[in-house]
Amino acid sequence: MTGFARMSEIEIECPFCRIGKIKTLHRESFMQSETTRVSGRRSTRSYYRPEKYEVLDNCPNCGKSKKELQKAIDTGKTKKMTHEERIAMLKKRGLPLVIGSNK
Numbered sequence: 001m002t003g004f005a006r007m008s009e010i011e012i013e014c015p016f017c018r019i020g021k022i023k024t025l026h027r028e029s030f031m032q033s034e035t036t037r038v039s040g041r042r043s044t045r046s047y048y049r050p051e052k053y054e055v056l057d058n059c060p061n062c063g064k065s066k067k068e069l070q071k072a073i074d075t076g077k078t079k080k081m082t083h084e085e086r087i088a089m090l091k092k093r094g095l096p097l098v099i100g101s102n103k
Contacts, residue, residue: 006030009056015072018081020061022069025054 006028014020029051035044055069064072071077081089090097 012053014059014062014064015069016064017059017062018085020059022059023056024073025056027052027054 008026010024010026011021012024014022030049032047032049033044034047035042037043053070053073055066055073058065059069087097
């Protein structure tokens, strides 16, 4: 069995509070080849392995545990942003909130 995935330690924002930074181990997606051998015959198949995040620390801001953070990252279920939070995020990024505005 062969395969190669680059791993790096990065910080991502907390999926719950979106303020705290969490240390994670990021594994990039890669193709993995497996060879099977049966009585003089050989076959090679390639499989796609998706990217993966492994949480290393708890959130320093909201106090969520590693287990809760890992589950939220794996399933994609996080706290939904309110309308006011979205507006504040867009203003912080400098995007216009009204189409055709000169501000």
